[in-house]
Amino acid sequence: MRATPLAASRTHRGRTLSLGVLVAAAAPGCSLVLDFSYDAAPPPVDAINQTACDFREPNDDLASASPITTSDTGPAAICTDGDRDFYRFTVPDSSSTVTVAIAFASAGGVGDLDLTLYAAAGSVIVNRQTLGSGETITCPAANLECTTLAMGDYVFEVRGATGTVRNGYTMALTVTPSAMPDASMIDAM
Incomplete structure (x- = not known):
């Protein structure tokens, strides 16, 4: 089975919230597997001089x-x-x-x-x-x-x-x- 990691993050009121999802091939009786341990939030870019x-x-x-x-x-x-x-x-x-x-x-x-x-x-x-x-x-x-x-x-x-x-x-x-x-x-x- 081949799994594909997907990630999303959003900053809200100073906190970066992230969600990592591991998408795997469909298993019998299941169409999506979620793995919340994958943290893919990008580090903040510090452009403030x-x-x-x-x-x-x-x-x-x-x-x-x-x-x-x-x-x-x-x-x-x-x-x-x-x-x-x-x-x-x-x-x-x-x-x-x-x-x-x-x-x-x-x-x-x-x-x-x-x-x-x-x-x-x-x-x-x-x-x-x-x-x-x-x-x-x-x-x-x-x-x-x-x-x-x-x-x-x-x-x-x-x-x-x-x-x-x-x-x-x-x-x-x-x-x-x-x-x-x-x-x-x-x-x-």
Whole structure:
């Protein structure tokens, strides 16, 4: 009897799950033989470079959040167990629309990253923990998840969904002031 090994693996929230299957010729009364002892998960490729790991470090807690502007995009990375990156930004007026987005590395990273927006004092405003290739927070949001942010400083955090995630990312911070009404419209009121 000739057996053929087949393997599949998938990374989900920082864990690589694998399934090894040994397919054999059909035996009387049996059409498939499963052998779960065959582990064929490929080793993770480490394409995260030191420059990305060091972007704006030290910034591993709220107190040491690195100041950024809309022109800072990375690349950055979560590189060690429990690594967290914090970035501080300023909202110039309370009528601004603010969007914070991260896009995960397309290759070499292992695991899902999460995004949290904090008030400067540390209270959580929005926590984004979805599966996919990135995370986005917009304030004010149509679903009232995040209301208009008052003028002042805010911090966002990028972290692994689990403590063992290692993944690169780029970021985009957009602060769009609301359109000012035309002076003639103000006079007409």
